[in-house]
Amino acid sequence: MKILANDGIDPIGKKILEDAGFIVDTVHIPQDELINRLNEYDAVTVRSATKLRQALIDACPNIKVIGRGGVGMDNIDVDYARSKGINVVNTPAASSHSVAELVFAHLLNGVRFLYDSNRKMPVEGNSNFGGLKKAYAAGVELQGKVLGVVGFGRIGRETAKIGLALGMKVIYSDLFEGPISLKLNFTAGVEVEVPVEQVELAEIFKQADFISLHVPFTDKPVIGKEEFDLLKDGVGLVNASRGGVIDELALVEALNSGKVSFAGIDVFDNEPTPRQEILTHPKISLTPHIGAATNEAQERIGEELANLLIEGLKK
CATH class of the missing domain: 3.40.50.720 (NAD(P)-binding Rossmann-like Domain)
Incomplete structure (x- = not known):
């Protein structure tokens, strides 16, 4: 299975996923190209930069899990994604x-x-x-x-x-x-x-x-x-x-x-x-939206997000 970490993931989280047998792609795909590329993956992780709206969700039925590194999920149509059977997770405590x-x-x-x-x-x-x-x-x-x-x-x-x-x-x-x-x-x-x-x-x-x-x-x-x-x-x-x-x-x-x-x-x-x-x-x-931008928080986010993705994809 392939996971797109479109807004990046801490190396600790990437290693956890790879050790569990997943392929992790950390190359950022621009927002306007996602509709043509996202269906290459089984899961996607984002931060605040990437938006996952209804049209994109509809175009990518292969996606099984959406992970948000951090707290707020206002860049994701959460209810709609869940209505399509997609597991949507985040890491509210880590940062x-x-x-x-x-x-x-x-x-x-x-x-x-x-x-x-x-x-x-x-x-x-x-x-x-x-x-x-x-x-x-x-x-x-x-x-x-x-x-x-x-x-x-x-x-x-x-x-x-x-x-x-x-x-x-x-x-x-x-x-x-x-x-x-x-x-x-x-x-x-x-x-x-x-x-x-x-x-x-x-x-x-x-x-x-x-x-x-x-x-x-x-x-x-x-x-x-x-x-x-x-x-x-x-x-x-x-x-x-x-x-x-x-x-x-x-x-x-x-x-x-x-x-x-x-x-x-x-x-x-x-x-x-x-x-x-x-x-x-x-x-x-x-400051330029750096509330969660510490090494410690990113490690905690990466680790928690990786474990949530593994749990969601192996169901």
């Missing part, structure tokens, strides 16, 4: 901690103005050192602040754990009833149970000093023009979930007015061509 760490990279970046300092120091550091020092002198600490987590799945909970470990108070909103505490695991086998509080989304907007979003995109932004008016003045926002969860143009207005102090953005409305207003804004910390 959770890596995404959560990136959230805090943006938060720590934001509260100490590193995103702007790193732009200006190479240009003005030897001519305006004092001016830059003064400009970045009003940093704040995360300890003691309120972190609002919107969406309390695996990534949201990992994000909350890091916040708790830094001494933040964590409140969260979710469609389902969630936990009242989280267990933090430290070195030497030390475990600590720390309380968290589930609240309505509107309460997060009112109370949170910093907000991190971990929800799929639906038909409208979670934070749009009306919601920005409800936010606490000077709030910091991080979006490492999906483009469109925050209204980007409304975000620019809120940053310009001072309603939002800074934003950390890893995902964008128009990937792979984000808006210039976002890319050039002096109060936005930017």
Whole structure:
């Protein structure tokens, strides 16, 4: 059997599949060529780049398993594929901690103005050192602040754990009833149970000093023009979930007015061509959709995805 890893797979995952007797092709096939090529394979794995929609699924009846390395599957017509008897799997837990760490990279970046300092120091550091020092002198600490987590799945909970470990108070909103505490695991086998509080989304907007979003995109932004008016003045926002969860143009207005102090953005409305207003804004910390892009996460994703494919193809 042949497997197409169209958006790549970690070498560990590739080896697991090959040791199990599968042929694994990691050469990327462009989206517009897939309709003519995908039926050469028995299974396909993708990340966020490749889209598997109904027309492509219909054209490739040979496909038995679709694997998504990572969490969100909004680039796959999941229900339709399953209705055609195709097993659709993903690896929601494997990258959770890596995404959560990136959230805090943006938060720590934001509260100490590193995103702007790193732009200006190479240009003005030897001519305006004092001016830059003064400009970045009003940093704040995360300890003691309120972190609002919107969406309390695996990534949201990992994000909350890091916040708790830094001494933040964590409140969260979710469609389902969630936990009242989280267990933090430290070195030497030390475990600590720390309380968290589930609240309505509107309460997060009112109370949170910093907000991190971990929800799929639906038909409208979670934070749009009306919601920005409800936010606490000077709030910091991080979006490492999906483009469109925050209204980007409304975000620019809120940053310009001072309603939002800074934003950390890893995902964008128009990937792979984000808006210039976002890319050039002096109060936005930017990364190119790399939440799961750590060596450790990719190894876990590759291993889990390989085992899911083997299970699906050998049924």
